[in-house]
Amino acid sequence: xxxxxxVVTVVGLVAAAIATVAIGVYGVxxxxxxxxxxxxxxxxxxxxxxxxxxxEYLSAASFLGVAGLVAKFGADALWYPVGFTAGYLGLLxxxxxxxxxxxxxxxxxxxxxxxxxxxxxxxxxMVVAIICILYLVPQFQGAGLTLNILLGVPDWVGVAVxxxxxxxxxxxGGMRSITFVQAFQYWLKLTAVALPALVLTLHFxxxxxxxxxxxxxxxxxxxxxxxxxxxxxxxxxxxxxxxxGEIDGRPVAGVFELEPGEHVLGAGTELVLDAGSPVPVVxxxxxxxxxWASPGAGLGASSEHxxxxxxxxxxxxxxxxxxxxHVLVRFYTNPDGRAxxxxxxxxxxxxxxxxxxxTLLGVFARLYVPQLLITGRSDAAVLLLPxxxxxxxxxxxxxxxVASGAIAAFLSTSSGLLVSVAGVLSTDVLRGRVRxxxxxxxxxxxxxxxxxxxxxxxxxxxxVGQVFAIAASTLCPLLVLGIWWRGLTxxxxxAGMVVGGFVAGSAALATVLLPVDPSVASGWPTVLSAYPAxxxxxxxxxxxxxxxxxxxxxxxxxVGRTFxxxxxxxxxxxxxxxxxxxxxxxxxxxxxxxRSSR
Amino acid sequence: xxxxGGPPPPRQKVVLAERRGAxxxxxxxxxxxxTEVGDAMVRGLVRAQLGLALRVALFTVCLLGAVPVLxxxxxxxAAVTVLGIRLPWVLLGVVGYPILLGIAWVYLRLAxxxxxDFTDLTDD
Numbered sequence: 244x245x246x247x248x249x250v251v252t253v254v255g256l257v258a259a260a261i262a263t264v265a266i267g268v269y270g271v272x273x274x275x276x277x278x279x280x281x282x283x284x285x286x287x288x289x290x291x292x293x294x295x296x297x298x299e300y301l302s303a304a305s306f307l308g309v310a311g312l313v314a315k316f317g318a319d320a321l322w323y324p325v326g327f328t329a330g331y332l333g334l335l336x337x338x339x340x341x342x343x344x345x346x347x348x349x350x351x352x353x354x355x356x357x358x359x360x361x362x363x364x365x366x367x368x369m370v371v372a373i374i375c376i377l378y379l380v381p382q383f384q385g386a387g388l389t390l391n392i393l394l395g396v397p398d399w400v401g402v403a404v405x406x407x408x409x410x411x412x413x414x415x416g417g418m419r420s421i422t423f424v425q426a427f428q429y430w431l432k433l434t435a436v437a438l439p440a441l442v443l444t445l446h447f448x449x450x451x452x453x454x455x456x457x458x459x460x461x462x463x464x465x466x467x468x469x470x471x472x473x474x475x476x477x478x479x480x481x482x483x484x485x486x487x488g489e490i491d492g493r494p495v496a497g498v499f500e501l502e503p504g505e506h507v508l509g510a511g512t513e514l515v516l517d518a519g520s521p522v523p524v525v526x527x528x529x530x531x532x533x534x535w536a537s538p539g540a541g542l543g544a545s546s547e548h549x550x551x552x553x554x555x556x557x558x559x560x561x562x563x564x565x566x567x568x569h570v571l572v573r574f575y576t577n578p579d580g581r582a583x584x585x586x587x588x589x590x591x592x593x594x595x596x597x598x599x600x601x602t603l604l605g606v607f608a609r610l611y612v613p614q615l616l617i618t619g620r621s622d623a624a625v626l627l628l629p630x631x632x633x634x635x636x637x638x639x640x641x642x643x644x645v646a647s648g649a650i651a652a653f654l655s656t657s658s659g660l661l662v663s664v665a666g667v668l669s670t671d672v673l674r675g676r677v678r679x680x681x682x683x684x685x686x687x688x689x690x691x692x693x694x695x696x697x698x699x700x701x702x703x704x705x706x707v708g709q710v711f712a713i714a715a716s717t718l719c720p721l722l723v724l725g726i727w728w729r730g731l732t733x734x735x736x737x738a739g740m741v742v743g744g745f746v747a748g749s750a751a752l753a754t755v756l757l758p759v760d761p762s763v764a765s766g767w768p769t770v771l772s773a774y775p776a777x778x779x780x781x782x783x784x785x786x787x788x789x790x791x792x793x794x795x796x797x798x799x800x801x802v803g804r805t806f807x808x809x810x811x812x813x814x815x816x817x818x819x820x821x822x823x824x825x826x827x828x829x830x831x832x833x834x835x836x837x838r839s840s841r
Numbered sequence: 842x843x844x845x846g847g848p849p850p851p852r853q854k855v856v857l858a859e860r861r862g863a864x865x866x867x868x869x870x871x872x873x874x875x876t877e878v879g880d881a882m883v884r885g886l887v888r889a890q891l892g893l894a895l896r897v898a899l900f901t902v903c904l905l906g907a908v909p910v911l912x913x914x915x916x917x918x919a920a921v922t923v924l925g926i927r928l929p930w931v932l933l934g935v936v937g938y939p940i941l942l943g944i945a946w947v948y949l950r951l952a953x954x955x956x957x958d959f960t961d962l963t964d965d
Contacts, residue, residue, distance in 0.1 A: 595938025
């Protein structure tokens, strides 16, 4: 934030990046055969596996985004971390064990196993690719923000640097992120977020300042705020500021009185707030701390229908997790269905532990770095807190720790996503050789890189929430109905995915491409485009069921055998892993001594 | 290689008593080969597991889903403090996670019991 770049932080960043690349290089030697490339060893215990899943799952959205949203929106934003965790309960209840027993390790694989249609496999492959790519965009944007905050370089530099590291790493090593490495990533991220949170808690207890008084957040010392993008802020009572730049479309230089109401601050404006002065907050977010601390303020899409926003978010996160490709691949590393269940259980515990700390940091951010609430870049809260609150070496070391945790978050999640999408593309579109995997990785990495540079950046967690909504409206119904309902047909599955994907996808597009100013935005269109799940998920399920009923005659004939294989415990010897199923030799699936099941 | 020529006489299996596990093997084979009995058993298992998953899901949704409505209908409740922290923050920031973990644990035990029942049935 200030001119000088802290050396310790740079060292932390570089160390985290080098460690990841080194592991990639080392991993190449571990991954010799083609199938090693995609699915690491299958003899990993649930604890390691769960830590690995959590390590890969906790992305920039969790590491930075949750604290930012809590700082901005308060009590309602707590549903983000709760939903991100509860998603694994949904996965445990409906998907974990049967999916593992099916022997499929990607959704396209499952679609073909269950419904036996090649074209459905292709369709689900496209959905998986879209989800991965959209999920990569906020990761890259988060990286841009992080490097901008920490080193002062322009956003695009960070996006490009992290993007290139991730692509190079995946091209070099395949699923080199061996389980143990990803497991280590979890503990690194936990330390990087827990230590600052605990230290700040001590500071907070000594400070004895309340966070839920009916007053706006205030700065404790004279603070200069640089507005980097156009932003609409709201002020509760007349606030004199020293400003240079543009306010409400008019150039200003010197003392300016912000009247109660809303104001547009142009990009490049510099505000100087006196010590003790209240901080204007981004429009659409609660202005005073009392409202902030109470639920019912909504999640920033619009000030209307806050309950709908919360419920829609719940639906998206509860059901979206089971559609995340990089999470599902890891479930294949479990030796059997029981272990898959155990893994999901442990993941819930690990995530619950992790999310305690971003929540705390979010609260502290409102108290100690409220100036972030003006700029709209509240995602930076976790990064700036240690340095702003604590002075000297302690603060710098903590800041460096947080920075390396953030970089670890981007690198591990993006690598996992890129491996998933490249694996799917190379086996389904190309011919599945190692070279194809590399070509696919480069292509799949460049697209989100370009998107990250060109589209507007939402709050990280909100972008990720939109992707969850897409996953919940496409892959979730495919998996849930495929696993539990014999009546599903390929045509029904396709129709449901197309309808759900279209609704949730256009909502995401609308939010990104037509950013509406939350103060003028009102009514259902805005709310629905930001939180579409409550509409798109039921729609996808209903379409899938209705079309399947209409095409009842197309129910695959071996559905009984497929069901036995998914649900009967392994020790009865129903399922056989398709050891070579990944590359080339597909179709050894439920064949063999087939018998008419009538 | 014996030099007397000719293949040895085919081996014969002499059964003195029915093996105790024989029926178990037969039931397992029914499941594996998708006979009518086997199919019915698998359907039973799937129904039991789905019923369990739906009940647990319903319980969770009612529990978590009640929270926003409750605070909406009774705003006073949101101002209640526990150890100096407001109730919504206690519920969602801290207590929610162990509750989710507890629900997961209960489901885990019950789902495994369903599977054990199924295995016992095939071993009968």
